[in-house]
Structures are given as C-alpha cells and as structure tokens.
Amino acid sequence: MVSGAPTPVAPFSHAVETDGFVFITGQMPTWPDDDSRPLPEGVEAQTRRVMDNLILVLNGVGLDMSHVVQARVYLTEFKRDYPAMNATYASYFPADRRPARTCVGVTGLARDALVEIDLIARRP
Secondary structure: OOOOOOOOOOOOOOEEEEOOEEEEEEEOOOOOOOOOOOOOOOHHHHHHHHHHHHHHHHHHOOOOHHHEEEEEEEEOOHHHHHHHHHHHHHOOOOOOOOOEEEEEEOOOOHHHOOEEEEEEEEOO
C-alpha cells in the first residue's frame, strides 16, 4: 500500500512492480484523507480527483506522470462525458508526451463513480 493514497475500495494493492513496469490499480474519485466524503460532482471534477490520486500513487513509488506509458479509462456515461473527461485528462500530460490509451464505456463503477483510470508506468 502507498502511504497517503486513497483507501482501496476492494482488496488490491495500489501498485505492483515487475521487470521495471509499475501497474497502478484503477483509481476512483475518492478523497485520500477521507474516503467517506461524497464524490466530486461531475466528470471534470471526478477526473481531476482520479488523476490527482494516480499522481499520489506514482509519487509513492518514486515515479511521476512522465513515467506513464499506458492508461485505461472507464466511463459510465461514455457519450455524455467523453469530451469533458478527455480535456481534463489531457491537461495532465504535455502534448508531445502522452501515453498510449484505451477508453471504454462500462455499465457501472464502484461508489457510482463516473470515471476510473488505471496506469502502467515504466521505471527508468
């Protein structure tokens, strides 16, 4: 577990490393200091919270967003939320250094979240 990262909503590790690759478990838009707080309103705010949680986990294992090589995004309201999520997500990466990415629509996420994102990073 990574100190300071949000409490897991299920039995999993925040990150697992093998052969220099670091697999970051999908993060929810929960608050790291109090996971009982209501989720932020709207997909933009939830995406920011998810990305900030991912940064907490990355930093906790000695990495940052520049080490991310792949992302997977899960949206419960794909058609409605894709443009807003995409703009918020993109603001976390320089235009010339964005990771590979998959984005899919799903029927539901834990805590009725609108978005969840997981990452794969590579240790230099």
